[in-house]
Amino acid sequence: DTGVSQDPRHKITKRGQNVTFRCDPISEHNRLYWYRQTLGQGPEFLTYFQNEAQLEKSRLLSDRFSAERPKGSFSTLEIQRTEQGDSAMYLCASSLQSGNTEAFFGQGTRLTVV
């Protein structure tokens, strides 16, 4: 399978716990994005990497959120001290850098904070 892979698919956690999600992009893609989708909304941009550099973070990304992409390959998104409002689908996407290129999405990680 050469698509974008996300792990885990589902995560249920208690409020206040930390969670970490992983994204493996398409191998030749140097751009990687994290989005969050809540019920009835479209995906909302969280952060963006070009290779290993995190170049932009949305104001939606509070200081409890941190993302990394070591070595420009896979990426992790960590949420510390989870809150019920963090419950959402977290989507990862990757794309090539140049030209008219679309972003390819993974299947997402569904987070439920109880």
Added chain:
Amino acid sequence: DQQVKQNSPSLSVQEGRISILNCDYTNSMFDYFLWYKKYPAEGPTFLISISSIKDKNEDGRFTVFLNKSAKHLSLHIVPSQPGDSAVYFCAASARTGANSKLTFGKGITLSVRP
């Protein structure tokens, strides 16, 4: 502030007929537009895109039309099939920036009746 608007939350059409999904945008910097299809518990799947230098792009049963002066685009599906039943998201990006992040609308739920 919704920069990409999909004002109709749902659409129901008969199998074999045309489905027309509409999308409006407000940001004049957007120059690349995409449509994604999403099934429940899955990530968005890329369907078709159009650059602002064009007014039409066709791929099989799917055609996207862009009216820059009206800041409006539409997706036509002909003929519609039951398997097309899904949520459709319109997305836009401003590729002149270093970050080609996508701004999504809220989505339209398409139901194709057999």
